[in-house]
Amino acid sequence: MPFVHERPLVIPLFIPHLGCPHRCVFCDQRTITGSGGQLPTPDQIRAEVNRYLSFTHKHYSSIQISFFGGSFLGLDQAVTLQLLDIAADFVDRGVVDSLRFSTRPDTIRPDRLADIAPYPVKTVELGVQSMNDAVLAVCRRGHTATDTIAAATRLKDAGYQLGLQMMVGLPGDDDHGAMTTARQLVRLNPDFVRIYPTLVLSGSPLARMHRSGQYQPMDIDACIRLVARLYLLFKANDIPVVRMGLQASDGLADPGARLAGPYHPAFGHLVHGQIVLDAICRALADMKAFPHRLTIGTHPSMISRVQGLNKRNLHYLQKHHGFKKISIIQDENIKPDQLIVGDQSIYF
Numbered sequence: 093m094p095f096v097h098e099r100p101l102v103i104p105l106f107i108p109h110l111g112c113p114h115r116c117v118f119c120d121q122r123t124i125t126g127s128g129g130q131l132p133t134p135d136q137i138r139a140e141v142n143r144y145l146s147f148t149h150k151h152y153s154s155i156q157i158s159f160f161g162g163s164f165l166g167l168d169q170a171v172t173l174q175l176l177d178i179a180a181d182f183v184d185r186g187v188v189d190s191l192r193f194s195t196r197p198d199t200i201r202p203d204r205l206a207d208i209a210p211y212p213v214k215t216v217e218l219g220v221q222s223m224n225d226a227v228l229a230v231c232r233r234g235h236t237a238t239d240t241i242a243a244a245t246r247l248k249d250a251g252y253q254l255g256l257q258m259m260v261g262l263p264g265d266d267d268h269g270a271m272t273t274a275r276q277l278v279r280l281n282p283d284f285v286r287i288y289p290t291l292v293l294s295g296s297p298l299a300r301m302h303r304s305g306q307y308q309p310m311d312i313d314a315c316i317r318l319v320a321r322l323y324l325l326f327k328a329n330d331i332p333v334v335r336m337g338l339q340a341s342d343g344l345a346d347p348g349a350r351l352a353g354p355y356h357p358a359f360g361h362l363v364h365g366q367i368v369l370d371a372i373c374r375a376l377a378d379m380k381a382f383p384h385r386l387t388i389g390t391h392p393s394m395i396s397r398v399q400g401l402n403k404r405n406l407h408y409l410q411k412h413h414g415f416k417k418i419s420i421i422q423d424e425n426i427k428p429d430q431l432i433v434g435d436q437s438i439y440f
C-alpha cells in the first residue's frame with residue numbers, strides 16, 4: 093500500500109494585495125508573495141495547478157487549491173466567481189478534492205457566503221492578527237474584534253473548516269496582549285491557527301513608522317519565547333499550529349525587502365527547539381545535584397528539536413549549566429512530547 097501523507101497537498105495561487113480596501117500598516121504583499129501584484133489569468137491558474145499536479149507523485153490524503161495573499165471575498169463578485177469556476181473545474185474532474193482561501197473577517201457577510209455556497213470550498217482562513225481593537229486601529233486593519241467573532245461564528249455554523257491567523261509584535265501590542273488574543277481565538281474553536289511575527293517590510297507603511305522611531309520590532313529571541321508560549325497554549329487546547337513564521341519565499345530572502353524584525357527562515361524550528369529547551373531547564377531546576385554528564389532520552393523524531401538549530405540547545409546547556417558532556421539517547425518507546433532528563437520523565 094503506498095505511503096499517504098496525513099496533510100493535504102495545498103496548491104497555492106497568490107492574489108497579492110487584491111481585494112483589500114486599504115493597506116494594513118505591516119503589509120507589503122508583493123514582497124511576501126514574491127509576486128508582481130497582478131491577478132493571475134485563467135490560463136496561468138490552470139497552468140500552475142497542472143504544474144503542481146504533474147510533479148506530485150506522492151500520495152496525499154487530499155489535494156486543495158488555495159487562493160491567498162489578499163482578501164478573497166473582498167474581490168469583486170465577478171472576479172471571485174470566475175476564480176472559483178476555474179478552480180472548481182479541477183474538483184469536478186476529480187483531480188482536486190476541494191478549495192480554500194484566506195480573507196479578512198469583515199468580508200464574511202451573508203451575501204458573500206451565499207456566493208461561495210455552491211462551490212466545493214472546504215477551508216476558510218481569517219486574517220485576525222489581533223483581538224484588541226486599539227491594536228487593530230493602529231494597524232489600520234479597518235475591522236474590529238467583533239467582526240472576527242461574527243465571521244468565525246458564521247463560518248463554523250456553515251460547516252467550513254476554520255483557520256485563524258494571528259500576529260505578534262504588532263504596533264501597540266505586547267506579550268500580554270498576544271496571549272489575550274490567543275485565549276480569545278481558542279474560544280472561537282478554530283480547526284488550526286498560524287502565528288506570524290511582525291516584520292518591517294520595505295514597501296509597507298510600517299517602514300515609515302520604523303524610520304521615524306514610532307515602531308520598534310521584537311527582538312528575535314523574545315519573539316521565539318513568546319511564540320513558544322502561544323504554541324503551548326493552542327496545543328493544550330488541541331488546536332494545531334500549522335505554521336509559525338513567514339515562508340522563506342524569494343521576496344523575503346532578499347535582505348533589501350526586510351528592513352527589520354524577527355525573521356529567520358527556520359523560525360518554526362527555532363520555536364520548537366525553545367519549547368524543548370525550556371522543558372529540559374524545568375527538569376534541571378528540580379535536580380538536587382548536577383552531574384557533569386547529562387543524558388537526555390527522546391523519541392527519534394524529536395532529536396533535531398532537542399539539539400536545537402545548529403545544536404544551540406546543547407551549547408546553551410553546556411554554557412549555562414556546565415555540563416561537560418551531553419548524550420542524547422533515542423528511544424522509540426519515549427513519546428514524541430516526552431523527555432527523560434537524567435532519571436526524570438517530563439512532558440512538554
Ligand code: SF4
Pocket residue numbers: 108109110111112114115116119120121161162163196219
Ligand atoms: S488585509 Fe491582508 S493583504 Fe490586505 S492589506 Fe491587510 S494584510 Fe495586506
